[in-house]
Amino acid sequence: MVVAGHTFGLLAALLYVCLLVVIYVLRDRWPLFRHLAGRKACLTSISIVLFLLLVFGLVPQDGGRDGFFGVLGFRNMSRSPIFILALLLLATSVTLNTIEDIHRFSKHRLGVTCAHLGLSVILIAGLFGSGGTVRTVMIAMPNVPDHQARNEVTYEYVKLPFELTLRDFSVYEYSSEVTLTLPDGRSSEIKIAVNHPAKVGSWWIYQSDYLSDTERGEFASIFKCVCSPLSEVFRIALWLLLVSAAAMVFFAGFKPSFGKKGPLSVKLQDGAAPLGCETFNEKEERL
């Protein structure tokens, strides 16, 4: 099920990116495509997502379906069709700008290109990649081997590709000593703590919580087992965004403001921009 969801999401994402490349190529022939790739679409998509976030920030996200906001799906933002559509519009705008950045690559815009690319990948992976992610919860009793965990969304039991046996739990360190057994019989002693998850294949095991039996003086550990095939894609995109943000901070104090120096100042002095240099955002402004 994980593989099927992941493959479907990956194919959908690839198709979506291909579609955007076609839109970018045909943007001069179709006014709709030009507008979709333009500055106004960018501002509109940011404004819509911002507005929705303000509403979601003020409405309790309890998943309820009653009342005005519940009927509209505003009480469960991660499943709200309006929000997903708004994010899709934002992803479209960012990705089209990313394609343009790459097509008309300039080292002066390297930071912006990286930021656009990172954000684009995050949005696309978030929109199309969630189908392949499985989040489960396992309650591990002391010295009882277990290889099943309950899906957080469907509450069905999922058979994990490994077996965990809780040996010890430390309340002070909030960590568990665990025996990990793989299907081929190999086993190893590992320690799982908050901020120090264990990785088994594409699965991550997190120390989530614990249960205490005060009479026996024993503890049960609650582990969160997550399989997220696109986890590394997110990580790379986030690091890309982090580096571009750091570059932005570093150069903010040295780089002149919009329109002061660089290509734009040439336009200021000469009056008109050479067509080969203008972006389609600028072209839209000109048109």
Place this chain on the structure above:
Amino acid sequence: MSWDSFVWFALAASLFWISGAIVSVISKRRLPAAVLTGCGSAIFMTFIVGVWISLGRPPLRTMGETRLWFSLFLSLIGLVVYLRWRYRWVLPFGCLMAVMFASINIFKPEIHTEELAPALRSPWFVPHVIVYMFSYAVMGIATILAIRILWLTRRSAAGSAPATGSTTPATVDATASPLSPSLQGDLRLCDTLVRMGWGFITMGIVMGALWAKQAWGDYWTWDPKETWAAATWLSYLLYMHLRQGSALSSVTSAGSEAIARQNSPAIEVASHSNKALHRTLFLLIFSFLLLQMCWWGVNYLPSAQGFSLHTY
């Protein structure tokens, strides 16, 4: 070093900061004001380091502890802007805000000496919170600049004398801009600070996401604090894109002006630009309000009660 000694450190730092602010106003030399402000910041930093050592953890956990960093960064950013861009009035503003937040900590400390919760024992904790506090301070200064530009342009539009005040010489072509040269300098600094602050906010968000993945298995869960952080981030992003767009517009105007200078009613263009600029600057102030909501407002928000891991 304990919190009991905070009042003495805060008083000493405040005295230096206020002295630096006064000297920056009355003296043309920058060094005395910079040294006085720097001494205040050093005293304040000494206290933070001392508390860090005595607690055995970074003082970044409670609202009172984050206000410590906010005061420190406000004074430091005011100092950097004063030295780097020669904005004389930014230093007193930054210092006075730093004194104000230090005073809040004296009267409402919101501190305790508990150890860090397990989830906070992460290498991401310190950089995540510090870059955020730094961004808050940078955006605070940018907001003050926006208010100043709004106030001066409105006063100017009402028929009073042309707005002046900044010591920065103007270098931007003002053909399509309604602003006086000094206010253009202010606006340019405002843009620079927002770009810098947005970079810090982005770093804070990304570090938080990487940390959340390590601690809880998800990069992002739309927790109320995260929702408001995303709203703040997008609001500043909108400001930057609008400003970039207005720069492009002014470029287009400037380009066409060479051809149609006589046909373009300059006052009309200026009035239009002025309105657009005002809207953009109001967006900047609105963004700062969102930032406050993200920082502490979410703690009091009914929608966040029981749904947020970040309310404290």
